[in-house]
Amino acid sequence: MAEDAIGAWLDHVSAHLARVMLLPLFPREGALAAAFDAALTRRGGGSANFARHTRAQFVPGADRAGYVERAVPHKKLKELRRQLRRLGDDGAVALSITGEPAAVPSALGDFLTLEAAGWKGRAGTAARDHADLRTFVETALAGLAGEGKVEIARLCLDGRAIAAIIVLRSGDTAWTWKIAYDESHAHASPGVQLLLHVTHALLADASIARADSCATPDHPMIDHVWRERLALADRLIGLGPRSRADFAFARVIEAARRTELAAAKAVRDRLRG
Numbered sequence: 001m002a003e004d005a006i007g008a009w010l011d012h013v014s015a016h017l018a019r020v021m022l023l024p025l026f027p028r029e030g031a032l033a034a035a036f037d038a039a040l041t042r043r044g045g046g047s048a049n050f051a052r053h054t055r056a057q058f059v060p061g062a063d064r065a066g067y068v069e070r071a072v073p074h075k076k077l078k079e080l081r082r083q084l085r086r087l088g089d090d091g092a093v094a095l096s097i098t099g100e101p102a103a104v105p106s107a108l109g110d111f112l113t114l115e116a117a118g119w120k121g122r123a124g125t126a127a128r129d130h131a132d133l134r135t136f137v138e139t140a141l142a143g144l145a146g147e148g149k150v151e152i153a154r155l156c157l158d159g160r161a162i163a164a165i166i167v168l169r170s171g172d173t174a175w176t177w178k179i180a181y182d183e184s185h186a187h188a189s190p191g192v193q194l195l196l197h198v199t200h201a202l203l204a205d206a207s208i209a210r211a212d213s214c215a216t217p218d219h220p221m222i223d224h225v226w227r228e229r230l231a232l233a234d235r236l237i238g239l240g241p242r243s244r245a246d247f248a249f250a251r252v253i254e255a256a257r258r259t260e261l262a263a264a265k266a267v268r269d270r271l272r273g
Contacts, residue, residue, distance in 0.1 A: 002035035003042075010039060010239055019243035020236065020250045028052070028231040044241040048251050049233035050258060056219060058174075058211040059228040064203045068196060071227045080189060080196065087188040091158035095197045097167075099151040101142070107152035108141055110161035114180035144168065153201075155181075155194045163190035165198055167211075174202060174211040176222075195225055 013021060027033045028049065040047060060067045069077070087093055098107050112134065116126040127133045144150040149170055155163040163181035167174055176198065181191040202208050212230060213222045236254055238247025 002031070003039045006036055007039040007042060010043060010045070014239040014243070019239050019246045021239065022254070023235045023237065025232050026235040028233050040237060043239070046238040046244065046247050048236045048254075050236065050254060051234045052231070053217040053233070054229035054231050055215050055217055056213040056222045056226040057228045057230040058199065058202060058213070058226040059209070060203060067203055068199055068225070071225055072196075076224070080192060083188045084193055087157065087185070087190075087193075094156045094159075095153070095194065096156070097151050097153045097198070097201055099145060099148060101145040104141055104145040104150060104152060105138070107154060107164070108138065108166070110154055111152060111164035111166060111178065111180055112137075114161060114164055114182060115178070118180055118183055120180075141166070153194055153198045155190050155197070157185070163194040165191075165194055167198060169208070172207060172209040174208050176211060176213050176215075178214075192221055192225065195222060199225060 026036075037047075072080075084093065098104065112126070112128040115121065116128040118126075120126040121129065127137050141150050149168060151167045151169065153165045153167065154161045161182075162185045164179070165176055166178045168177050169175075176195070179191055179195075181194075202211055210228075211226070213219070213226055215222050236247070236251060238244060238250075
């Protein structure tokens, strides 16, 4: 009863919160988009899409055998295998995936350490460095682990994690929610090595039909491993006939806001150049 559930949610938002709403990164295709369109049309609402784009997703279909070999050129796979062997010259290499509730906190600790040591740490956005965000992540993943809905994959060198990926799961879908790696080992492509390990695990699990990368558009790493695409947009919606004037105004303002942001980024890039 997806359409009815979405309609009830829209009624609540309209009555108690707002008449216009922006939904970032909303699917443009599929069952959710169809149910949402039907519920919005039924109540006389309007919508507009901004920032249309696609991002990588994994949808192997019925022919799961050889997915990686079809997606990644043979020369690239050969080079990745060589890099992994060379990494072994520095110590014992181990790839693992854990979803056991008792093991998830330790694996999450490895991820948080890697994230804080990388570019997010330098930018001040790493979860470990913000108590409220760290508490949220730890609490959420502990709860999901108890339901069998989270796995953390790690690439370790002599027992120390040099890459970690948090994978969320629900029903037949998975999400590679976050990834971090030790930049001092970038020559071995630890993030790609671990993603390939996760991909093989997903291929071996017949209950998983798709996985969303949660990545930015044209991502330089995952786009070359997961070849399918998920169509998304930032969706502005007016919640009913009474919101038409508000929606029309918001649509103009949102378009102007995005134009100004794009201009500011262009100036920033020129200055950096």
